[in-house]
Amino acid sequence: MAASMGPDSPVQAGLELLELSVAQQFEIERFNRAIEATADADALRHLAKQLLQAWHTQQAATNWMIQQQTSPGASA
Numbered sequence: 001m002a003a004s005m006g007p008d009s010p011v012q013a014g015l016e017l018l019e020l021s022v023a024q025q026f027e028i029e030r031f032n033r034a035i036e037a038t039a040d041a042d043a044l045r046h047l048a049k050q051l052l053q054a055w056h057t058q059q060a061a062t063n064w065m066i067q068q069q070t071s072p073g074a075s076a
Contacts, residue, residue: 020028031051038044 031047035044035047038047
């Protein structure tokens with residue numbers, strides 16, 4: 001299992017480091033506390049599925065934005 005990153009830890013993306021905003025750090029902490037407070041396996045499964053969907057949706061949006069910026073004829 002990967003080591004846990006603290007709220008002040010930068011996220012490595014390729015060769016760049018991305019800093020999380022304070023709002024993002026608070027959101028991470030909110031989810032961490034919700035996970036820690038949940039003993040119900042079904043609720044944890046549901047939360048994991050929601051997070052997985054959000055993660056992949058964000059990846060798709062990021063990939064689309066990169067493609068739009070790097071495509072010939074993309075407006076500046």
